[in-house]
Amino acid sequence: MIKKEADWIQELPPNQYTIEDYDGGEARWCPGCGDFAVLSAVKRICRDNQIPPEKMVAVSGIGCSSRFPHYMNTYGFHGLHGRALPVACGIKARRPDLDIWVATGDGDCCSIGAGHWIHAIRYNMNITVMLFDNNVYGLTKNQSSPTSPQGLVTSTHPSGTWLPPLNPTLATLGFTNVSFVAQTVDWNPPHLYATLNAAYQHKGLSFVRIMQRCPTFTPNLFDPIINDPTRLILLTHENGIEVEPAVEKKFKNKVVHDPSDMTGARDLSTLEGKLAIGLLFHDPNTVIYDEFTNHGLDMDAGDKLKAVREEIARFAI
Amino acid sequence: MSGTDGSSVATPAGKSSGGANGAVVKSEQIVEIVSDSGEGAQKAGQTFGTISAKMGNGVWTVEIIPAEIKPPARSKAGASGIRVRIASDNVTNMGDEADLVVAFNEQVLYGRIEQHAYKKGTVVLLENKWAASPMAEVQKQYTEAVKEFKRLGLDVREMPLEEKCLEFMPDPRLGKNMFVLGMLCSIYGRDLQKAADEIAVVFKKKGEKVIELNRSLLQAGFDYGRTQLSDLSVEIPPRKEIPPQVVMNGNQALALGIMASGMDVVAMYPITPATSVSHHLAGTFHRAGGILHQAEDEIAAIGFAVGASYAGKTACTITSGPGLALKTEFLSLAVMAEIPLVTIIVQRGGPSTGLPTKVEQGELLTAVFGATGDNPKIVMAAATIEECFHFVIVARKLAEEFRMPVLLLSDANLATGVQPFPRPEPQAEWLASPFDQSPWQEGVRAYDWDHKTGMSTRPIPGQVGGEYVLTGLAHTEESKVAYEPEANQFGCTMRSRKLASFQSTLRTPVINGEPEGDLLVIGWGSTLGAIDEAVANLQADGRKVSSLHLRFLSPLEPGLSEIFARFNHVMTVEINYSDPADDPLVTVENRRRAQLARLIRSRTLCDVDCWSNVHGQPLHPRDIYDEIIGRLDSTNGGEVK
Structure with a gap:
């Protein structure tokens, strides 16, 4: 046995994480589910940014996509219907050292947890929110979602849904203190990766709506766009999301959009028959709630006791 | 009158x-x-x-x-x-x-x-x-x-x-x-x-x-x-030689207790009569290293606290009855996933929005039972303003020790009542320990239950090697989603066992008066002073009446059956609804008794009667006195003769 390593072997830094370091349990999504693409993009981002697995928390609510934390080998919190965001904010409030990723679906975020969605955008804490939007409830078997296109036949609306769909992108752009809104699609992994990575780098709450198909209930959802590449618009800008030139070249329809332009962003989020992907809105100068909640983390027991004694003294007689 | x-x-x-x-x-x-x-x-x-x-x-x-x-x-x-x-x-x-x-x-x-x-x-x-x-x-x-x-x-x-x-x-x-x-x-x-x-x-x-x-x-x-x-x-001559005192109301005492317990996060949504706790914290909590989060709603408030606690920070949420109803889903998650959490409930009149500013002890059964499935939690109640202060510290420690939610009940009477009490001297051991960030011990699972006690230690995000996914789904000791029927049975058993373990550490409650007699009066929460005064007057009149006051409602303090056996009659005095025994259509079987009476009957199989009302007012000692005299002197006054 050769005990001594050859001197030409390059020593890896001690914390060189590989994709496998982030592999959790075997994913139990349906074959062909867009969630797989998101999972592998996030693992790559973790590796590329060398996020220590113990420093990452994947937080989710309930639904197919909310199984996400189980498939990561990091800390995870698979909580309640619609309540991923308050939990994520609570974790981040006093743990600035942790990277928080939220996996939430269109029902979770835009229906049962909609109140938290509005306020999480306003708190603008430094977390990455991935909205897995497949326009339908998958886990509970094909009920209408708030983002279901009008007329979609579902178990709860067998003659087709009655109402026009809620537009989560436009809604988010309307919430006070919004700082980062992007759209991407599950069928373009390089763009998915680039978008989520840009979201991760953003300081504040980054909101990424991922358009995806449910292979079981909405497999043909984006056929018109997939079959006609001119309908998929890539947003480009020097302050936007950078994709590899080879990827960019494949897009037939590109629009230069300055992500500081809110009016343009709102227009691009409401295109008829077309879909714009990339960075719609970015404001790096918003108020970040963490800056208030991180107060006093370094305080020791002596400081605390002193403050408590002084407070009690105010009530002394 | x-x-x-x-x-x-x-x-x-x-x-x-x-x-x-x-x-x-x-x-x-x-x-x-x-x-x-x-x-x-x-x-x-x-x-x-x-x-x-x-x-x-x-x-x-x-x-x-x-x-x-x-x-x-x-x-x-x-x-x-x-x-x-x-x-x-x-x-x-x-x-x-x-x-x-x-x-x-x-x-x-x-x-x-x-x-x-x-x-x-x-x-x-x-x-x-x-x-x-x-x-x-x-x-x-x-x-x-x-x-x-x-x-x-x-x-x-x-x-x-x-x-x-x-x-x-x-x-x-x-x-x-x-x-x-x-x-x-x-x-x-x-x-x-x-x-x-x-x-x-x-x-x-x-x-x-x-x-x-x-x-x-x-x-x-x-x-x-x-x-x-x-x-x-x-x-009115003053008391002589009293130790140094502080004077405050119950909500101020809760706020100071929160600070003295080393709580890191308080997340709340305004609701009468609990809100003023947050007013007292708002200007001062940061000086003791804590933060006050006013959430967008009651559910988000507890969710935020649960998140902070999961991340190793001590957390608390404060509410009243309607808010407690909204929080129950998260409470059951905290039970299931064994997340330490202090929930303070300053009770008001119910049901529904009820009597927002008035006194009632109507949340006892919701606190003990209200959540999905089997949900063992620790429920305790402060009886005095001084206890409002000290019980927060106890609650925080219990939550962490037993890895479960602890509900602390107060009420509108304590919240606004002002009373002097011995000045607390804050101790370092009252504060929470810094959260553990050392590497997680290899081979120890996320729920490594001690089979005898149900207790286990939890990994905190940041601990290398402790990575696990907390879930509200039935799970194994590794925190993996459980697909075997036995796994859910086992998890429920372990979580329930923690309550039995905790009860084994509690002392038998102290009896105020003789250990035997005609009647034992049992109370909980803010009625302590009024009951004690009524019972003292009854004892002065030569009546064989004693009382005891419970602080722990879940698990109940031990030894109750033995104590009850030494009295001819046992009754609770409470501020919540009960059917009068002589109401038309009310029978011994269908009578809806006051909440503590129901709880004690189910736990001890003793025939515990009750007297309660929902007038929204603190009890007057004289009303308790008159009621008890009436019952003692009556030959068939309802269930107590």
Whole structure:
């Protein structure tokens, strides 16, 4: 046995994480589910940014996509219907050292947890929110979602849904203190990766709506766009999301959009028959709630006791 | 006490003797100031209570709160104000009828008379400006009221309160409360310098000019009392040699307890009567290293606290009944995933939005049982304002030790009651330990349950090697989603076992009185003082009555069955709903008993009776006394003979 390593072997830094370091349990999504693409993009981002697995928390609510934390080998919190965001904010409030990723679906975020969605955008804490939007409830078997296109036949609306769909992108752009809104699609992994990575780098709450198909209930959802590449618009800008030139070249329809332009962003989020992907809105100068909640983390027991004694003294007689 | 003619005034009682300087020496006095809301009665009463506490008296103050923010002026239902009970000894409750009341108008006094607040001989110091009101209707109401009050046996003294204040300010409505404070100080021989000092504290934010004005009003009221009301002088000798004290209300005590427990995060959503805890924290919590998060709703508040706790930070949420209902899903997650969490519930009247500002102990069963599936949690209740402080520290420790939610119950009575208690000396061990970030021990699972106790240690994000996914789904010891039926059975068993483990560390409750007798009265929460006082009076009358007061409701304190066996009858006294035993259609089987009675019956299989009401008021010792006497003397008074 050769005990001594050859001197030409390059020593890896001690914390060189590989994709496998982030592999959790075997994913139990349906074959062909867009969630797989998101999972592998996030693992790559973790590796590329060398996020220590113990420093990452994947937080989710309930639904197919909310199984996400189980498939990561990091800390995870698979909580309640619609309540991923308050939990994520609570974790981040006093743990600035942790990277928080939220996996939430269109029902979770835009229906049962909609109140938290509005306020999480306003708190603008430094977390990455991935909205897995497949326009339908998958886990509970094909009920209408708030983002279901009008007329979609579902178990709860067998003659087709009655109402026009809620537009989560436009809604988010309307919430006070919004700082980062992007759209991407599950069928373009390089763009998915680039978008989520840009979201991760953003300081504040980054909101990424991922358009995806449910292979079981909405497999043909984006056929018109997939079959006609001119309908998929890539947003480009020097302050936007950078994709590899080879990827960019494949897009037939590109629009230069300055992500500081809110009016343009709102227009691009409401295109008829077309879909714009990339960075719609970015404001790096918003108020970040963490800056208030991180107060006093370094305080020791002596400081605390002193403050408590002084407070009690105010009530002394 | 109340007759068909509208008379609601009891016969006087109490001990007194002659004192120095013509003052009558009494062991205790109950004083009220009643007014329309916004006239400063509570501020005057709180200050009077604080001065009395500083002079060494035992004190209990309770606010008289109308349900509306701004009820119409001069309405019976609009009675707002305060009751202050002062004694030579420790005071534990608001007592029975008042000895003296200052009323800013006669209509609010009607409201209090209907609530049996006074007795024959109660002195009424009544604002007399209404006699000269430009409105004939008001004049008439006033004149008739004075006649009626005198007919009821009240000692009515009409006086020009606002007129006297006009010398100092153009709008005496805003100043007469301090004039009244001065009057009370003269009647009860309060130290005027202490009163002037207190005014400086109360009006600190308003500036020197306002302080001076109020001191002038105080002095004027004092002089008026000395010259015009000297026959009312009462001396209440202070307690001797008491340890250093603090004086505060229950919500302030909770806030200080939160700080002293080393809590890191408090997340809440405003709800009466719990909200003021957050007011007390808002300006000070950061100094002890904590943060207050006002969430977008009750659910988000507990979710935020759960998140912080999962991340290793000690967290607490504060609410009242309606908020507790909304939080139950997260509470069951905290049970299932074993997340330490303190939930403070300052109870109010229910069901639904019920009586927002009133007293009720209606959340006991929701606290113990209200959540999905089997949800063992620790439920404890503070019985005094002092316990509001110390129990937060206990609750935090238990939550962490047993890795489960702890619910701490208080109520509107404790929340607004003000009482002195021995000054706490904060200890380092009261604070939470810093969260563990050392590498997780290899081979230890996320739920490595000790099979005997159900206890385990949790990994905290940041601990290398401890990575696990917390889930509300049934899970294995590795926190993996459980697909085997036995795994859920086992998890439920382990979580339940923690309660049995905790109960084995509790002591048998202390009996107040003889360990055997005719009747044992059981209480919980803020009724302690009133029950103790009633039972002491019964014992003084030779009745074989004892009482015990529970602090832990889940698990129940041990040894209850053995204690009960030594009494002929056992009953609870509570402020929540129960069917009267003699109601039509009510049988022994279908009778819906008061909440603690139901809980104890199910745990001990003892025939525990109850007496309770939902009037929204703290219990009067005399009402408890009368009820028990009635039952003891009756041959078939319901379930207790």
